[in-house]
Amino acid sequence: MVASIKPHRDELGLGDGRMLIDGDWVTAADEATWSHVHPATGEQVAEFPVATPADVDRAVKAARRAFDEGPWPHARAGERVRVLRTIADLVREHADELMKLQALDNSVPLSFGEIYAMSPGFVADVFDHHAGWADKIAGETLPPYQGGDHMVLTLREPVGVVGAVIPWNAPLVLFAQKVAPALAAGCTVVLKPSEYATFAVLRLAQLIEETDLPAGVLNVVTGPGDPAGQALISHPMVDKLSFTGSRAVGQKVMVAAAAGCKRVSLELGGKSPSVVFQDADIGTAAAVTMGTVTLGLSGQVCAAQTRALVHRDAVEEFLATAELIGTMVSYGSPFDPEVTSAPLINTRQLDRVLGLIARGQEEGARLVCGGGRADGDELAHGNFVAPTLFADVSNDMSIAREEIFGPVLSVIPFDSEQEAVRLANDTDYGLAATVWTSDVRRAMRMTKAIKAGTVGVNGYQLEPNSPFGGFRQSGLGREGGRAAIESYTELKTVLLPFTDEMM
Ligand code: NAP
Ligand code: MG
Numbered sequence: 001m002v003a004s005i006k007p008h009r010d011e012l013g014l015g016d017g018r019m020l021i022d023g024d025w026v027t028a029a030d031e032a033t034w035s036h037v038h039p040a041t042g043e044q045v046a047e048f049p050v051a052t053p054a055d056v057d058r059a060v061k062a063a064r065r066a067f068d069e070g071p072w073p074h075a076r077a078g079e080r081v082r083v084l085r086t087i088a089d090l091v092r093e094h095a096d097e098l099m100k101l102q103a104l105d106n107s108v109p110l111s112f113g114e115i116y117a118m119s120p121g122f123v124a125d126v127f128d129h130h131a132g133w134a135d136k137i138a139g140e141t142l143p144p145y146q147g148g149d150h151m152v153l154t155l156r157e158p159v160g161v162v163g164a165v166i167p168w169n170a171p172l173v174l175f176a177q178k179v180a181p182a183l184a185a186g187c188t189v190v191l192k193p194s195e196y197a198t199f200a201v202l203r204l205a206q207l208i209e210e211t212d213l214p215a216g217v218l219n220v221v222t223g224p225g226d227p228a229g230q231a232l233i234s235h236p237m238v239d240k241l242s243f244t245g246s247r248a249v250g251q252k253v254m255v256a257a258a259a260g261c262k263r264v265s266l267e268l269g270g271k272s273p274s275v276v277f278q279d280a281d282i283g284t285a286a287a288v289t290m291g292t293v294t295l296g297l298s299g300q301v302c303a304a305q306t307r308a309l310v311h312r313d314a315v316e317e318f319l320a321t322a323e324l325i326g327t328m329v330s331y332g333s334p335f336d337p338e339v340t341s342a343p344l345i346n347t348r349q350l351d352r353v354l355g356l357i358a359r360g361q362e363e364g365a366r367l368v369c370g371g372g373r374a375d376g377d378e379l380a381h382g383n384f385v386a387p388t389l390f391a392d393v394s395n396d397m398s399i400a401r402e403e404i405f406g407p408v409l410s411v412i413p414f415d416s417e418q419e420a421v422r423l424a425n426d427t428d429y430g431l432a433a434t435v436w437t438s439d440v441r442r443a444m445r446m447t448k449a450i451k452a453g454t455v456g457v458n459g460y461q462l463e464p465n466s467p468f469g470g471f472r473q474s475g476l477g478r479e480g481g482r483a484a485i486e487s488y489t490e491l492k493t494v495l496l497p498f499t500d501e502m503m
Contacts, residue, residue, distance in 0.1 A: 001041070001378050001380075001381060002040050002041050002331075002332050002333050002378060002379065002381065002382055003041075003332070003333045003335070003336065004041060004043060005038050005040070005041055005043055005045065005103075005104060005333060005334075005335065006043060008100060008103070008104065008335050009045055009046065009104055012097060012100055012101065012104070014045070014046055014101065014104065014199060015046060016033070016046050016047040016048060017046065017047070017048030017049070017198060017199060017202045017222065018048070018049060018202070019048075019049050019051060019055065019059075019219075019220055019221050019222050020202070020205050020206075020209070020218065020219055020220040021055065021058050021059045021062055021219050021221070022058070022059070022062035022065075022066075022215055022216045022219065023062075023209075023215025023216060026049070026055075027049050028049035028050050028051055028052055028055055028223070029052045029054045029055050030052055031049075032049065032050040032052070033047040033048060033049055033050060034047060034048060034049075034050050034195055034222075034223060034224070035047045036048070036105070036195075036196070036198065036199070037346075038104065038107065039106065039107045039196075039342070039343045039344065039345050039346060039382060039383050040107040040331075040332070040333060040334060040342075040343045040381075040382040040384075041333070041381055041382060042381040042382065045104050045105075045199070046199065048198050048199070048202070048222045048223075049222050049223065050195075050222070050223035050224065050228065051192075051221040051222055051223040051227075051228040051231070052227065052228075052231075053227055053231040055221060055228075056190070056221050056227075056228060056231035056232050056235065057231070057235065059190045059219040059221050059232075060161065060163070060190050060219075060232070060235045060237050060238060061237065062215075062216040062219055063161045063162075063188040063189060063190050063216060063217070063219055063237075064161050064188075064237045065216055066188045066214060066215070066216030066217045067158075067160055067161050067187070067188040070188070070214050070216060070217065071214055072183075072186060072188060072213070072214055072217045073157075073158045073186040073187070073188075074186070075186065077134050077135035077137075078135065079212075080131075080134040080135075080183065080184055080186065081131050081132075081134045081135055082212075083183065083211045083212055083213055084127050084128070084130055084131035084134060084180060084183060084184055085127070085128065085131045086210075086211045086212075087124075087127045087180075087207070087208055087211060088124040088125070088127035088128045088131065089124075090207040090208070090210060090211070091120050091123050091124040091127065091172075091176075091204070091207065092120065092121065092124045094120070094203070094207060095119070095120035095121065095124075097203065098120050098123075098172055098200055098203060098204065099113040099119070099120060100335070101199045101200035101203050102171060102172060102197070102200040103334035103335060104199055104200075105168065105171060105196065105197035105198065105199050105200050106168050106169065106171070106196060106197045106342065106345055107334045107342045107343055107382075108170075108296065108297060108334060108342050109296070109334045109336075109339045109340060109341065109342060110334055110335060110337065111337055111338075111339065111340060112295065112296035112297070112340065112341075112342075115296065116461075117173070117461065117462040118170060118173065118296065118297075120172065122173055122176075122462070122464055123172045123173055123175075123176045123204075125464040125465075126173070126176035126177060126180050126464045126480075127176060127180045128464075129180070129464045129465045129480070130180035130181050130183070130184040130484075130485065131180075131184065133181070133184050133185075133482075133485040134184040134185075137156050137184070137185060137485060137486075137489060138156065139153055139154035139155045139156055139491075139492075140153070140154045141153055142154070148497070148498075148499075149497070149498040149499075150495060150496055150497040150498060151495075151496040151498070152493065152494070152495055152496070153493070153494040153496060154491055154492065154493055154494070155491075155492045155494060156185075156486070156489040156490070156491060156492075157186075157489060157490050157492055158185045158186035158187045158488065158489060158490075159185070159187055159239050159240045159263055159487075159488050159489055159490050160187060160188075160238075160239030160240065160490075161187070161188050161189075161190070161237060161238050161239050161240070162178070162182045162187045162188070162189045162190070162238070162239070162240045162241075162242055162488065163190055163192075163232045163233055163235065163238040163240070163241050163242070164178040164179070164182070164189055164190070164191040164192070164241075164242045164243070165191070165192045165225075165229050165232065165233065165241075165242075165243045165244070165245065165249075165253070166178065166191065166192075166193055166194065166201075166243075166244050166245070167194050167197075167244055167245040167246075168193075168194035168195075168196035168197035168345055169197075169297055169300045169301065169302075169345070170297075170301075171193055171194065171197040171198075171200050171201050172200055172201070172204060174244050174267075175191065175193070175201050175204055177244070177267075177468075177479040177480070177484075178191065178242045178244070178479075179191065179208075179218065181479075181484045181485045181487070181488050182242070182488050183213070183217070183218070184485060184488075185485060185488035185489050187240070187488050188216065188217045188218070188219075189217070189218050189219065190219045190220075190221060190232055190238070191205075191218070191219070191220050191221075192220070192221050192222070192223070192228055192229050192232050193220070193222065194245075195222070195223055195224045195225075196345050196346060198222050201220065202220060202222070205218060205220045225249060229249075230252075230256075233252070233253050233256040233257070234256045234259065236259075236260055238260075238262060239262060239263060240262055240263035240264065240265070240487075240488070241253050241256065241257050241262050241263070241264045241265070242264075242265045243264070243265070243266050243267070244266075244267040244268075244302075245267075245268070246268065246269055246403075247268045247269050247403075247428075247429075247473055250266045250268045250475070253266060254266070263487070264476060264477075265475075265476060265477035265479075265487050266470075266475040266476040266477065267302070267468075267469055267470065267474075267475045267477075267479060268302075268429075268431075268470060268473060268474050268475045269302055269403040269405075269429060269431070269473075269474065270302055270303060270304070270403060270429045270430075270431030270432055270470065270474050271306060271307060271400070271401065271402070271403055271427045271428070271429045272303060272304065272305045272306065272307070272429070272431050272432040272433055272452065273305060273307045273308075273309050273423070273424040273427075273433050273434075273450070274288075274289040274305035274307070274308045274309070274433070274434045274436065275309045275420050275424055275433065275434070275435050275436065275446060275450075276289075276308060276309065276310040276311060276314060276318060276436040277311050277314075277417075277420075277435075277436060277437040277439070277442065278311040278313045278314045279437055279438045279439055279442075280314070280436035280437050280438060280458070281436070281438075281458075282314045282317045282318055282321070282436075283317070283321045284436075284458075285318065285434075285436035285458075286308075286317070286318040286319075286320075286321035286322045286325070287321055287322075287325050288434075288459065288460075289305055289308050289322065289409065289434075290308075290321070290322035290325040290326060290387070290389065290409055291325050292304050292305060292460070293305070293306055293387075293407055293408065293409045294325065294326060294329050294341060294387040294407040294409070295325075295328075295329065295340050295341050296340070296341060296342065297341075297342050298329075298341045298342050298343070298344065298385065298387075298406060298407040299404065299405060299406045299407040299408060299409075300342070300344065300345065300349075300405050300406065302431060302432075302474075303431055303432040303454070303460070303462070305432060305433065305434055305460070306403075306404060306408065306409060306410060307393075307395070307400055307410055307412055307423075307427075308322070308409055308410065308411045308412065309412050309413075309414050309420050309423050309424060310411055310412070310413055310414070311413070311414060311415070311420075312413040312414065312415055315391070315411065315413050318411065319368055319389065319391055319411060322368075322389050322409060322411070323368055323369050323389055325387075326369050326370060326386075326387035326388075326389055327369075327387075328340065329341045329387045329407070331343065331374055331376075331379055331382070331384045332378075332379075341387075341407070343382040343383040343384045343385075344383040344384075344385060344405075344406055345383070346383065347383060349383065349405060349406070350373075350383040350385065352405075352406075353385055353404055353405065353406030353408065354372065354373070354385065356398060356399055356402060356404050356406075356408070357370075357371055357372070357385075357388055357399075357406075357408060359397075359398045359399065360390050360393070360397060360398065360399035360408075360410070363397045363398060363399070364392070364394075364397070365390040365391070365392055365393045365397055365399060365410065366390065366391045366392040367388070367389075367390060368389040368390065368391050368411075369386070369387065369388065369389045370385070370386035370387050370388030370389060370407070370408075371386065371388055372385070372386055373385060373386065374386045385406050385407055385408075386407075387407045388406075388407060388408040388409070389408075389409050389411070390408070390409070390410045390411065391411045392411075392413075393410040393411060393412045394412065395412055395423050395426050397410075400412060401427070401428075403429070417442065417445070417446070420446070421446065421449045421450070424446075424449075424450050424451075424452075425449075425450065425451050428472060428473045429470065429471075429472060429473055429474045430451045430452045430453060430470050430471025430472040430473070430474045431452060431453055431454070431469075431470040431471075431474035431475070432452055432453065432454045432455070432456075432460065433450045433452040433454075433455045433456070434455070434456040434457070434458070434459065434460045435447060435450070435455065435456070435457050435458075436457075436458055437457070437458070443457045443458075451471045451472065452470070452471055452474075453467070453468065453469045453470045453471055453474065453475075453478070454466075454468060463480070464480060465480055465481060466480050466481055467479070467480050467481040467482075467483050467484065468480050
């Protein structure tokens with residue numbers, strides 16, 4: 001049995017959660033709650049409210065009032081900078097506590113939480129990055145094109161009430177990627193975290209309450225996608241939807257947005273390639289590719305490169321190293337410093353991943369390692385899957401087409417650069433890619449040819465200030481950078497005549 005998580009819960013003083021609506025911490029209208037089951041141990045962690053559509057309505061109306069009548073949309077830029085910087089400071093101050101709460105949510109090992117892109121340091125940097133934008137959201141002055149003496153100005157105004165929905169795999173980072181630009185732009189927010197990762201988000205919202213942000217500007221409603229999420233995305237008083245999650249739910253968000261012609265940003269899934277040429281450092285390429293698919297979140301990462309396209313001459317060397325990395329995965333309590341990887345978030349995902357692994361074998365891929373639940377009676381209460389490596393995969397197999405969201409890497413051989421490009425782009429998605437090569441000209445050709453939102457050369461990392469998002473069915477819009485902040489604004493054109501009536 002994996003060591004109980006309850007002593008950590010008690011040490012943190014985590015009790016049942018409440019929702020944040022209009023500055024008050026409240027239960028659901030009907031007092032309904034959801035009990036969170038820890039994915040590594042199967043223990044009940046604590047409860048939180050299941051928002052009814054009436055609760056969501058109250059939260060949206062609070063955000064609407066805070067936007068239409070409250071001071072935040074008109075706050076001086078300096079005031080917004082100060083609030084966002086204070087949030088960043090609070091996140092750094094409470095980093096340890098936030099990481100532990102996240103481990104109680106989704107069992108991300110504390111050892112992995114220290115990796116920059118998963119860390120509270122990254123979360124704080126996202127708030128700092130957007131604090132930097134808050135006083136630089138500017139319009140333009142355009143030359144008059146025709147007519148008499150006049151001026152044309154553009155203004156960037158906050159888009160309004162934002163309905164944000166995030167998944168469970170990186171709740172703190174994804175909260176920041178939505179809330180930071182929304183607040184920096186002067187919007188108000190209703191956010192729904194995943195029912196599988198609620199407690200770290202509630203604590204972060206509590207920290208934000210310690211700042212001078214007016215009540216009603218940030219609201220958090222908890223509970224499952226249906227009804228809480230559905231009520232939020234279809235609420236007519238929401239101006240913009242900002243969603244991170246699966247393609248299937250992203251499509252529902254677009255449908256809901258269509259009803260009110262709402263603004264919409266989507267960060268969806270991927271089936272990203274790691275393209276390994278024979279002139280690359282094959283060992284490093286294999287270690288990093290297999291590592292990102294099996295260590296930490298066990299492949300439950302949107303940008304995970306789960307298709308390794310490997311030059312045929314390098315396949316054997318690649319497989320040998322990748323298999324070795326698979327043996328380094330160690331499962332257990334996320335609080336154990338020796339543990340490297342997480343269980344799958346719930347039994348539904350466990351069944352789905354095991355089903356896709358079985359399909360891979362049925363469709364003719366060669367199983368190199370893994371292929372089922374992780375061994376050991378002590379792991380039986382958690383959703384652990386053995387690191388799985390498939391060779392001889394062809395790009396039309398299910399394991400090469402579907403986002404698995406588990407520790408499964410598919411190795412697909414290629415013979416030419418042209419074939420590598422074709423395979424890399426032969427997917428519905430387009431979120432991320434890495435090109436492994438020592439030839440700089442090849443690297444440049446490949447980065448231009450691959451249809452993906454972020455393409456790394458000989459590595460891949462997330463940066464808090466760089467745009468991140470997807471081509472094609474991986475999403476709409478970007479998080480981070482100018483594009484992100486502008487997506488929380490409306491652009492207004494002002495025509496200003498210099499006529500005699502004007503003083
Ligand atoms: P999901 O099932 O799409 O859920 C995402 C969020 O949507 C959760 O809060 C979920 O609530 C909510 N939801 C479900 N049904 C809804 C509905 N009808 N209306 C409104 N909200 C609804 O995704 P997931 O399984 O949690 O997360 C994994 C997916 O997220 C993967 O596809 C991954 O690639 C993607 N992802 C993308 C990025 C990126 O930046 N591109 C980052 C991380 C993850 P409940 O969970 O409470 O049901
Ligand atoms: Mg889901």
